[in-house]
Amino acid sequence: MESLIGVNCSAIECSSTGAPIWRDILAQAMTGELLAAMNYTSLSEMCEDPAEIADALEHAQGEQGHAAAFAAEGRKIGVDVTNNVDAKHWKRLRDAFLRCITERDFIGCLIVQEIMLESFAVASYSRVGKVAPGSLGGTFARIAAEEEDHVDHAMAILRAERARDAQRFDDKVYRLHLDVMTTLAQMLAKECKDGHCEVCHASCVKPSLFEVSLSAADLRGASLQQYLKTLDMLGIPGEVTLRWVTQLPV
């Protein structure tokens, strides 16, 4: 009975005025999850160790499950959630990952996916989870927690790698930061100044986020904070990462 009430509340609250906004938020999230699934699948093809292959495929499956969960939440509020992994920003992120694959750079793949993209996902899903009504909020919060577990898993591998050669590791992170985080910063800008993102259904969702108690500035701030904290956990000096972040485009 309780769950029924929850679903009804969610549907009512979301379908009244916020449905188009939630549809675009879900579309961005779903696209991100599908891209992550593609990245893990690519990673599995690069791996040789059967355990690593299985691990990557399991992650890919998990991300596909997340995408499906977001699509299902859309159906609950009566919207069809579309996705576009070829949208300009997302495609650039995918290309950055594929460059690591081409170089057979397993560590680079983990840095892009687990440190950079997941920081963005964990922070933004957590914030959406706090304000989205009913099961929609619950799903975002649950997936945020699951993505955080992924980060923890990768952290051990990356810390061990950094312990071997901190200078080389930090240089690699910085190079990937320039590539990936520059794109993410453009995605997270308060306004999309360089045209339509090719994921939002109609016009850009950012100016409307306040209607569902969100803001582009807060989502960006939370994402960058999560990113800095994750880099702190890796052991990269805070004054260095602060400079990296302040140099990103706004």
Add this chain to the structure above:
Amino acid sequence: MGDAVARVTTRARTIDADFALIGHQESWRAAADVLAVLRGRQRTPLPDDEIKDILPWIPPRAVCHVDVGSLAGTKARGLYIDSFIPPDRLEAAYVHENIARVRGAAACAIKAGAKIVSLGGFSSILIEGNFDQLPERRGTVFTTGNTLTVAFIVQGIQKMCAMEGRNLRRSTLLIVGATGDVGSGCARCLAPIVKRVLLSARNVERLSRLAAELQDDGVQVEVATDLQQFSAEADVVICAASLASPSLLLGRIAPDAIVCDAGYPKNLSPTAEMLDAKVFFGGLGQITGGMKFTPDFHGVLNRHPFPDVVHGCLLEGMALALEHRFEPFSQGRGFITEERVDEIETIAARHGIYLAPLYNADGPLEDGLDDRWNGREDEPIGERPSRTVESSF
């Protein structure tokens, strides 16, 4: 690009800090300048609205390295750690958030292996007397730095009186915020050398206790919780509380009174309410053995009209590091005594750390203007609490 990456990462990797300074920016203008340095000259500065959006999300962290030298020939290496308390969030409503930020900054200092940490500005006000709120540490001690701040306030009062031809022994001294760590320290140091002492603070019980302590030493003391009750009677005023509207509260002081702005942030200016008052910023010292920031934040973190001027609270940590005395010299709770002030003064002087030349929001009150001080506080960024020279150092 590889070389650039190496430059960025190598400098900070091997941290071996003698001291750490925890602070935050007093104004959005100061915060903008810090971020501009980090962003680099070749990039367009962040717009004001973006700075206000981004800064509150930055976790506490080191911003730069600080190397200081002593006239005695010793050197010390340190870090400046910014808690990134937003300049418009110093009120009580944000106290828990700000304590968490100071704790985070303290954790950075501990992680960096700092042997002594000075709690600058509002950090000390938040943590004062509650060092147990700081993270667990091994080999790192904390000091509020307030003892050296008191020393420089007292020296500043004496110097200003001399400059104005006043006899301090015939003066009536008013201390606003008298029961705080700095206020009570000033009271103990100055009460024996003035004619009469007026103490003002909000807590009656603590006021009475301090008054009794001073009276036991034969000092003529009066107390009041209502500042306006006797502000007109004072000819020397120390404002050791960061008043929301100090100019209004001090509107009744004697027209030619000497006023030391010892609060944080500095927010007294010789405006219409205090037309002829001789206002100066107190608690500031100057390190003459050299101070170097890496990256170069000179004139950005220490935005004063004279070179190498730093708040006394931060200088205390540097002086103790140069002295190799890694001990929690100032722990808050109002225990600053004349003897301790003399002791830290002696230590500071041994390393070439002296009272800074006096100045106020209008500029220097004596010669020696630093060419690097270019009056940037006049540039617009958001609302400014008052005309002042802000600095985290």
